[in-house]
Amino acid sequence: MLHAFMIKPGLLLAxxxxxxxxxxxxxQPFMRNAFIAGSLVAIASGMLGYFVVVREGEFxxxxxxxxxxxxxxxxxxxxLSPTLGLAVxxxxxxxxxxxxxKRASERAxxxxxxxxxxxxxxxxxxxLATESSTTVxxxxxxxxxxxxxxxxxxxxxxxxxxxxxxxVIARPLMFASVNPDVAEAKGVAxxxxxxxxxxxxxxxxxxxxxxxxxxxxxxxVVTPPATALKLTxxxxxxxxxxxxxxxxxxxxxxxxxxxxxxxxxFFIVSYSFLTWLIVLGATREQHHSGH
Amino acid sequence: xxxxxxxKTEDAVVSLQSxxxxxxxxxxxxxxxxxxxxxxxVAVIGPNGSGxxxxxxxxxxxxxxxxxxxxxxGQMPERGNPRIGYVPQHYSEAVGQAVRCRxxxxxxxxxxxxxxxxxxxxxxxxxxxxxAVGAADYADSRMSVLSGGQQQRVAIAQALVGSPELxxxxxxxxxxxxxxxxxxxxxxxxxxxxRAITILVxxxxxxxxxxxxxxxxxxxxxxxxxxxxxxxxxxxxLSHLYGTQIKVVRTAxxxxxxxxx
Numbered sequence: 001m002l003h004a005f006m007i008k009p010g011l012l013l014a015x016x017x018x019x020x021x022x023x024x025x026x027x028q029p030f031m032r033n034a035f036i037a038g039s040l041v042a043i044a045s046g047m048l049g050y051f052v053v054v055r056e057g058e059f060x061x062x063x064x065x066x067x068x069x070x071x072x073x074x075x076x077x078x079x080l081s082p083t084l085g086l087a088v089x090x091x092x093x094x095x096x097x098x099x100x101x102k103r104a105s106e107r108a109x110x111x112x113x114x115x116x117x118x119x120x121x122x123x124x125x126x127x128l129a130t131e132s133s134t135t136v137x138x139x140x141x142x143x144x145x146x147x148x149x150x151x152x153x154x155x156x157x158x159x160x161x162x163x164x165x166x167x168v169i170a171r172p173l174m175f176a177s178v179n180p181d182v183a184e185a186k187g188v189a190x191x192x193x194x195x196x197x198x199x200x201x202x203x204x205x206x207x208x209x210x211x212x213x214x215x216x217x218x219x220x221v222v223t224p225p226a227t228a229l230k231l232t233x234x235x236x237x238x239x240x241x242x243x244x245x246x247x248x249x250x251x252x253x254x255x256x257x258x259x260x261x262x263x264x265x266f267f268i269v270s271y272s273f274l275t276w277l278i279v280l281g282a283t284r285e286q287h288h289s290g291h
Numbered sequence: 292x293x294x295x296x297x298x299k300t301e302d303a304v305v306s307l308q309s310x311x312x313x314x315x316x317x318x319x320x321x322x323x324x325x326x327x328x329x330x331x332x333v334a335v336i337g338p339n340g341s342g343x344x345x346x347x348x349x350x351x352x353x354x355x356x357x358x359x360x361x362x363x364x365g366q367m368p369e370r371g372n373p374r375i376g377y378v379p380q381h382y383s384e385a386v387g388q389a390v391r392c393r394x395x396x397x398x399x400x401x402x403x404x405x406x407x408x409x410x411x412x413x414x415x416x417x418x419x420x421x422x423a424v425g426a427a428d429y430a431d432s433r434m435s436v437l438s439g440g441q442q443q444r445v446a447i448a449q450a451l452v453g454s455p456e457l458x459x460x461x462x463x464x465x466x467x468x469x470x471x472x473x474x475x476x477x478x479x480x481x482x483x484x485x486r487a488i489t490i491l492v493x494x495x496x497x498x499x500x501x502x503x504x505x506x507x508x509x510x511x512x513x514x515x516x517x518x519x520x521x522x523x524x525x526x527x528x529l530s531h532l533y534g535t536q537i538k539v540v541r542t543a544x545x546x547x548x549x550x551x552x
Contacts, residue, residue: 053389054387054389054390167406167407168405168406169405170407171398171401171402171404171405171406171407172402172403172404172405174398174402175398175402175403176402177387178386178387178390178395178398179385179386179387179395179398179402179449180385181377181379181382181385182377182378182379182398182399182449182450183398183402183403184353184370185351185352185353185370185371185375185377185379186370186371186377186399186402186403187369187370187371187403188371188402188403229389233389233390233391233394233433234391234394235394
């Protein structure tokens with residue numbers, strides 16, 4: 001696995017431990033940025049997540065994160081903003097997947113092959129750039145504590161744009177997602193909606209990579225809405241509940257990480273994982289007793 | 292066009308004139324010239340790959356004819372025709388299984404408009420469609436927990452929203468046991484009668500439908516035809532169509548069925 005090369009256990013352990021001044025740390029400006037950025041990503045993921053899960057686009061979300069990796073390292077190599085590189089590659093990748101067809105995300109071999117190549121390209125760009133190892137670690141695992149005010153502005157813009165677009169297309173997109181054949185016969189622009197959806201996913205992934213990184217974004221983009229969908233089938237409730245789970249994971253993750261002086265990504269992912277595990281166990285139980 | 296021709300076309304729900312259809316340069320069927328009269332259940336039959344699904348897709352305006360003309364209600368087929376309801380093949384496998392039945396049926400109303408607005412009459416229409424197919428009891432369940440027969444009822448409810456005059460159903464009896472096949476056929480017969488609509492049903496086996504059948508579209512040797520039930524339920528025709536010996540049997544009670552030897 002890639003991350004075996006990225007984390008240096010000795011270093012981590014050296015930094016770990018109870019941080020007695022954590023309340024003070026939490027009130028620092030960089031921490032406020034982290035809370036805002038993480039929350040925006042949780043909200044954006046919650047809004048789009050219902051469609052990701054219902055369309056079975058989980059793998060496409062995962063793939064877009066990987067496709068963004070060479071975008072970020074390539075941008076650093078060229079002296080550009082990694083956010084820009086990420087956005088160009090994620091949205092571009094989304095358009096390519098969209099052009100390939102409505103069920104391209106299910107073509108596991110093709111998607112897997114492309115994302116492996118993208119990851120390789122990312123490593124190449126990173127090794128060519130001078131500040132390679134920090135960039136690589138940041139893109140692969142996210143660095144919420146280094147989010148700038150400029151990045152937050154971009155996140156806010158993306159989230160508002162996502163909300164506005166979804167307010168207009170949510171119903172036809174749901175029709176096209178759960179019932180593409182009937183939707184098409186009814187005159188819904190199924191293919192165009194699929195492409196719009198992937199572009200929106202590209203934007204969300206661009207944000208999520210900067211918060212939890214390419215390798216962990218699944219836990220923030222897919223797991224909370226998927227967990228919510230196990231508890232309720234009503235679309236609006238899935239969105240609200242998924243957003244709440246994501247927000248809780250981000251906020252609790254940041255606080256725990258600050259107290260223990262460990263990477264926030266780990267705790268955000270852990271809270272998301274734990275919620276999923278508990279809900280999975282609880283709904284299984286319910287299912288059995290129901291018979 | 293003479294007066295009698297004109298009234299005939301207006302009576303016909305579907306009218307084909309030398310119609311052919313090709314997919315990827317390959318002709319699927321050709322020379323289809325027939326009218327389907329209004330207000331009956333019509334089977335669409337033919338061997339595998341003969342273009343039964345393609346026939347429905349042409350009527351829905353999803354595929355244009357490569358030659359000739361096709362008219363539905365006297366007009367060229369166009370996607371989004373509110374007078375047509377459609378249940379595609381493999382409906383329950385293709386549909387999102389986590390979705391509640393009620394939400395699925397509502398999409399027929401709300402899924403075709405932009406924005407989030409929804410009126411009380413939308414909900415009434417959805418409820419009426421669920422009632423009409425006997426699916427109101429499990430309307431709040433997810434599709435994934437329903438039986439095949441129940442899922443097919445929900446699919447028909449979705450197609451009924453907007454009170455279409457023509458229903459197109461692609462293999463609605465596939466993967467159903469005999470009892471469920473019978474129940475769905477009875478439901479279709481009831482809907483056809485009470486609403487005076489026309490229902491086209493793609494089937495592999497005409498037998499479950501025979502008691503209610505008005506006629507059949509049959510795809511024979513690459514050509515599309517239509518015949519009334521008396522013309523189609525014929526041993527020679529069916530044997531030729533399916534490439535295997537088929538007998539038409541009429542029981543002492545007057546029930547009609549076909550049997551392959």
